[in-house]
Amino acid sequence: MKTIAQAAADLRAGRTTSVELTSECLAKIECLQPKLNAFLTVVPERALDQAQTCDQELRQGTDRGPLHGIPIALKDVFETKGIRTTCGSLLFADNIPERDCAVAERLFEAGAVLVGKTGMHELAYGVTSSNPHYGVIRNPWNLERIPGGSSGGSAVEVASGMCFMAMGSDTGGSIRIPAAFCGTVGLKPTFGRVSRYGVMPLDFTLDHMGPLTRSVRDAATVLQVLAGPDPRDHTCSKLPPASYDPVSTNLSGVRIGIPQDYYFSGVEASINECAHRMAVHAEDMGARLVPVKVPDVEVLNAVGRLILWVEASATFEPFLSHRDQFGADVLNLLDQGRLIPATEYLQAQRIRHLLQQEFARVFEEIDCLLTPAIPNLPPRVGETTVMIDGQVVDAHLLCTRNLRGFNVLGLPAMVLPSGLIDGLPVSVQLVGPAFDEAVVLKVGAALESRSTPIGSPPIE
């Protein structure tokens, strides 16, 4: 399956057109949507119109850059002018926004062609993407398995060739979980790196926006388009974007931290082996592996859950009189958040401050942290527990345990495939210091160049 970089090269060499690329994606959607249920809305006419315009512009010498003419999709939290944006919820089933969100504005300005809005976990509040209102989204590697969530549709579409890139949002792992379960790259940039203007929120201080792609370089390309200040979002950083293109795969001088506690424990042995193999690849390419002790991640995760419960409940409190409009799992979480006293919430935010300081000290010794992404293979649809080392573990908590902390800390984190186990993808996670997405992308591109590609899911 082609990457954005390959398709962009073909477009400029005259080997294909945006209309051809878009038509191929739309054909894939028509064929696979009944099996995978990845899209909430498909916009074929608009996509073909946009693609024709892109082709015409290229013929006339107007080149908007590497996303020009490339078919993409947006998770259904990103507001799109005139196109239904549901947030995977009945509450917004007929919501037709009058504006484009900042992410859509930037992607359209860069020439990206929107093929549709992706399916997701209800209100982006969960990890399965089994949506009680819009149906179960399925993993293209095995239809009995979940794709992960909440950006499940985004990952399924990129993995199965229905588009070249899809945007996701990540509050406790919602880009990285589906990316890992479906074998794509998933990048959660630093908090404040990508504007949240016009994105339907789940949480005020944990939501991050980022791309799911078929290569690390493609993720860098998309981030280059999205990163930068936006005065309409007062959490968006004024720091100018860096250059994200990982031009060299030489890792000489790069210090990669290998956690000696927490992240490699309670993980399936075969998944740990894949992560260790990636670390060895990095060392072969010049990196120095540094054993590190990380601060208390169990507390970090508890802080993240508590803050999420309260802030998400505050977000949706105005709608809670319509209890029949929510799925049972989401309603349970929203009720949970409303039980928490304000003092507990504030103490969690204060502990968050302490943990940020402790992690900042870890990053004085290293440039990047490497961990297994998720300790387990994708659960089966409807499965709420999984077995790890003979122990029954809550599947939801297991999926988020290595990821959620970096939402609390606001640090850039990316997952990329590290292998296939029993025909299912597994991934490794790279984490960098604040606003240093460049080092994460550089290390990721190097590892990607050295490891065996996992190929495409066995679905036609």
Added chain:
Amino acid sequence: MTDWELIAKARGIPLSADRFRAQVALLEQMEAILAPWKAKIGLDTEPIPAFRPLLTQRVETE
């Protein structure tokens, strides 16, 4: 009636036994995990401002 039940009642959260018991158990578990860290909080430790993590501010002013 416990404090939790009073809060739930005031907020219209259903008090159906299993669901509510699980919610309270989770809150008690969180309290136990966070208790040692609460003891580390200094008087001058401010919460991360709700809409602007210090992390972002710090990088911008460097």
